[in-house]
Amino acid sequence: MSSYRDLVCSRRGILCAGATLASLGLASCANSGSGDVEGAPGSAPEASQLTVDPGHLTIATGNPAFEPWVIGDDQESGEGFEAALGYALAERLGFARDSVTWVRTSFEEAYAPGVHDWDINLQQVSITDERASSVDFSPSYLRPTQSVVVRADSELARAQALSELAGASFAVAEGSTAYDYVQTLVAGSEKNIRTHADNADAAQAVSGGQADAIVTDTPDAYVMASYGQIENGIALGQIPGSEDKYGLGATLAKGSMLTPLVAKAMDSLVDDGTIDKLANKWLAGYIDVPKLRL
Numbered sequence: 699m700s701s702y703r704d705l706v707c708s709r710r711g712i713l714c715a716g717a718t719l720a721s722l723g724l725a726s727c728a729n730s731g732s733g734d735v736e737g738a739p740g741s742a743p744e745a746s747q748l749t750v751d752p753g754h755l756t757i758a759t760g761n762p763a764f765e766p767w768v769i770g771d772d773q774e775s776g777e778g779f780e781a782a783l784g785y786a787l788a789e790r791l792g793f794a795r796d797s798v799t800w801v802r803t804s805f806e807e808a809y810a811p812g813v814h815d816w817d818i819n820l821q822q823v824s825i826t827d828e829r830a831s832s833v834d835f836s837p838s839y840l841r842p843t844q845s846v847v848v849r850a851d852s853e854l855a856r857a858q859a860l861s862e863l864a865g866a867s868f869a870v871a872e873g874s875t876a877y878d879y880v881q882t883l884v885a886g887s888e889k890n891i892r893t894h895a896d897n898a899d900a901a902q903a904v905s906g907g908q909a910d911a912i913v914t915d916t917p918d919a920y921v922m923a924s925y926g927q928i929e930n931g932i933a934l935g936q937i938p939g940s941e942d943k944y945g946l947g948a949t950l951a952k953g954s955m956l957t958p959l960v961a962k963a964m965d966s967l968v969d970d971g972t973i974d975k976l977a978n979k980w981l982a983g984y985i986d987v988p989k990l991r992l
Contacts, residue, residue, distance in 0.1 A: 745791040758816035761802035779980035780820045790963035824875045825944040834957040838945025845919035846934040859991040869900035869909035876913045905929040920984040935990035
């Protein structure tokens with residue numbers, strides 16, 4: 699099974715203008731227990747003048763935002779891994795909690811080029827070279843694996859190896875890195891891959907029998923199965939070798955003057971164990987999804 703450390707270890711680095719993934723170095727993982735987040739004062743005068751709304755930090759999440767990233771689709775509560783991370787980043791940048799504004803975007807807008815009405819976007823965006831040509835990335839805050847979810851009454855529910863999934867049809871969110879892993883599962887039969895606007899639509903396809911399985915980040919897979927997002931669903935298992943190579947990062951507009959400040963803030967959250975604390979609190983239950991054999 700995956701360890702908690704596997705989920706949390708992140709890569710330090712920053713994808714600014716002209717930078718490539720090769721410039722990323724391995725960050726250390728602090729090993730601390732669960733507990734509340736303890737922030738440190740940041741550089742408020744500097745950061746507060748660089749935001750789209752001076753004096754306020756605008757953070758974007760998904761529309762809707764799903765658990766365990768945001769609990770109850772209420773990011774302002776600070777409940778959920780990314781909701782809590784947003785407030786932790788804000789504090790390190792010098793913003794008080796009441797100076798944080800939350801907005802909604804599609805997943806695609808989180809890595810789309812151009813000017814945005816948000817400063818930071820947090821919605822499980824994997825760091826890739828292609829995306830880094832359009833936006834800046836923070837250092838990684840998580841390196842999740844991918845997992846397969848099926849209905850418990852499906853013939854696939856007894857599968858313990860990837861080879862047993864040959865011929866199955868897969869639903870996957872359009873633009874997600876899960877698509878690459880699905881391609882290996884269908885062994886070239888791309889007609890068995892069905893893309894959807896987001897994970898909610900993909901999950902509905904599995905519930906309704908239009909697809910046999912969905913592949914998504916392991917925390918999302920666990921929630922889909924455990925909280926009824928897929929009717930009678932089970933998290934079948936993690937795909938071996940699917941750990942996100944460069945991890946998930948917060949996105950910013952390309953060339954944003956906030957980028958180096960956010961990079962420093964994210965690094966500090968990794969180094970002092972805050973990220974570990976958040977993951978212990980919000981993601982600890984998701985490491986028990988079994989691994990599929992090859």
